[in-house]
Amino acid sequence: MKTKKKKKVFVEGPISPEFIANSIAKHQTKTTIGAHDIFLGQVRADIIDEKTVAFIDYSTYQEMAEDKLDEIREATFEKFDLTCMHIYHSLGKVAAGEICLFVFVSAKRRRVVFDAITHIVEAIKKDVPIFGKEVFEEEGHVWKENQFEG
Amino acid sequence: MIAEMADCLEENFSSTEATKVDDLVAIVTAKYPSMANLSFKVALNNRLAQSSDQLGERDEIALLPPFAGG
Numbered sequence: 277m278k279t280k281k282k283k284k285v286f287v288e289g290p291i292s293p294e295f296i297a298n299s300i301a302k303h304q305t306k307t308t309i310g311a312h313d314i315f316l317g318q319v320r321a322d323i324i325d326e327k328t329v330a331f332i333d334y335s336t337y338q339e340m341a342e343d344k345l346d347e348i349r350e351a352t353f354e355k356f357d358l359t360c361m362h363i364y365h366s367l368g369k370v371a372a373g374e375i376c377l378f379v380f381v382s383a384k385r386r387r388v389v390f391d392a393i394t395h396i397v398e399a400i401k402k403d404v405p406i407f408g409k410e411v412f413e414e415e416g417h418v419w420k421e422n423q424f425e426g
Numbered sequence: 427m428i429a430e431m432a433d434c435l436e437e438n439f440s441s442t443e444a445t446k447v448d449d450l451v452a453i454v455t456a457k458y459p460s461m462a463n464l465s466f467k468v469a470l471n472n473r474l475a476q477s478s479d480q481l482g483e484r485d486e487i488a489l490l491p492p493f494a495g496g
Contacts, residue, residue, distance in 0.1 A: 317496040332494075334494075334495075336495075337469065337472075337488050337490060339472050340469055340472040340473070340488070343472055343473075365495060365496075376496070377495070377496045397496060400495050400496055401493065401495055401496045402493065403493070404493060404495050405469070405488075405490045405493055406493060406494060406495030406496075407427065407491055407492075407493070407494055408494035408495075409427075419427040419491060419492070419494070420492075420494035421492035421493075421494060422492065422493055422494055422495070422496065
C-alpha cells in the first residue's frame with residue numbers, strides 16, 4: 277500500500293490576504309484549469325450575553341484532524357473531477373474580521389467547483405476535531421459550537 | 427473545554443477498571459461530575475469510537491467537545 281504524506285493544513289494565526297493572493301497566482305501556470313472556487317471563513321464579532329467576541333483561539337486534536345482531512349480530500353477527489361484542492365485552517369488566535377479557513381478548489385469547468393467546495397466546507401465543520409474558544413473583549417470566554425443550516 | 431473542566435490535559439486509566447469505551451466514560455464522568463452535562467464524542471486511537479468498543483493497553487482515548495472548525 278502506498279503511504280501518502282499528509283498535507284499541511286494548519287497554520288499558526290490568521291490566514292493573510294497575501295497568502296491567498298499568492299495561492300491564486302501559483303495556479304496561473306496550470307492552464308487546463310478553467311474555474312476556481314474559494315471559500316474563506318472569517319471570525320465574527322458575535323455578541324453573546326452582551327459581550328463581544330474579540331478573537332477565537334483555535335485548537336485541534338491534531339493527528340485525528342489530519343487523518344480526517346486526508347479522508348475528506350480523498351473522498352472529494354473521488355466524487356468530483358477536480359484538478360487541485362487546498363485546505364488551510366488557523367490554529368491559535370484569530371481576531372474578529374480575520375480569516376481562519378481557506379479552501380481553494382480548481383477544475384476544468386465551473387459546476388464541479390461549486391459543488392466540491394460546499395462538500396468540503398460542510399465536512400470540515402462536521403467531522404474535523406477543531407475547537408474554538410471565543411474570547412470576549414470584556415472578559416471571559418465561551419466555546420464555539422458549529423451550527424448546521426437546514 | 428473538557429481539559430479546562432478537569433484541569434488536566436491527559437490522564438491514565440487502568441485497563442482493568444475499564445474494558446469498554448462506555449465504562450471509561452462512566453469512570454470519567456463520575457470523577458468530573460460537571461462533564462455529565464457536556465456533549466462530547468469519544469475517539470479511540472484517532473477514530474470516533476462506539477460505546478461498546480473494547481479498550482486495550484496503551485489505547486489512546488480522547489474526549490472531544492463540539493467541533494468548531496471554519
